Amino acid sequence: MRQEIRDRVFDEERALYNAKDVDIIHTTFAGPQDGESALKEARDISLTDCSFSLRYPLWHTKGFSMDHVEMDELTRAAIWYSSNGRIADSRLDGIKALRECSDITIEKTEIHSPEFGWNCRHIRIEDSSLTSEYAFLHGSALTIKGLEFSGKYSFQYVSNMTIEDSVLDTKDAFWHSKNVTVKNSVIKGEYLAWYSENLTLINCRIIGTQPLCYCKGLRMYGCTMEETDLAFEYSDVQADIIGNVLSVKNPKSGKIVCDSVGEVIREDAVMECAGEVVTRGQCKCGLTQAA
DSSP states (O other): OOEEEESOEEOSTTTTTTOEEEEEESOEEOOTTOOOOTTTTOEEEEEESOEEOSSOOEESOEEEEEESOEEOTTOTTOEESOEEEEEESOEEOSTTOEESOEEEEEESOEEEOTTTTBTOEEEEEEEEEEEOSSTTTTOEEEEEEEEEEEEESTTTTOEEEEEESOEEEEESTTTTOEEEEEESOEEESSSTTTTOEEEEEESOEEESSSOSOSOBSEEEEEEEEESOOSBTTTOEEEEEEESEEEEEEOOOEEEEEESEEEEEEOOSOSSOOOOEEEESSSOOTTOOBOO
């Protein structure tokens, strides 16, 4: 039988340690004792209209839900080593809010958390916002839809991820990533996806200098590229781009088809570079016009 805790204040160490089958409503975790790990090792709990201002509240927690929950900037490392959770209509502000977790769904939530989501698996985010540096480092099996993201060094070393209908304002995104697909999204930032493997971009708007270098198995369909100079250096790429590309430098292999290109640079290569650049419109730089 489930227990209900309502309208309480907890600030002691491990206040509800190993709580099981509990609904916690309109409760505050804060106070002068400044205790850590309030809900460590909890099982099958729900949190509704609660607030947190203490460190490490949900560690090793299995089976949890959070609705209209606020965790302030003092709620450091809030959710670690936890699984089977749902977070909705909430706000997470502490550093390292999610780490080493699995099977977590996040919906309609605002997150401000440096180093968010490291080493997490089977995470789904929908209709949320995230401000972070090094977000989802070494993450895997991630599904993201309707995300507003801002921050540097995002999605590095991730694998098996899909992103849809999102806006990513980021720098050095997707470095060393594997098996990532991004659809119907805006990606703005410098040095996009260097050293990535099997990255697929579909109907995306790419903005920023020196994108998509040293890539393996890069595929692009129906994308646009803005302010993208020195693109595709040493990459294996098959790309169909709408509009203009400022400049392409030393593509290693494959074919890049676009409407126009400002410049194709073939100089100072440190390896054999046989990638083709073909325009659909007026030829420039001695290129062959596509049939």
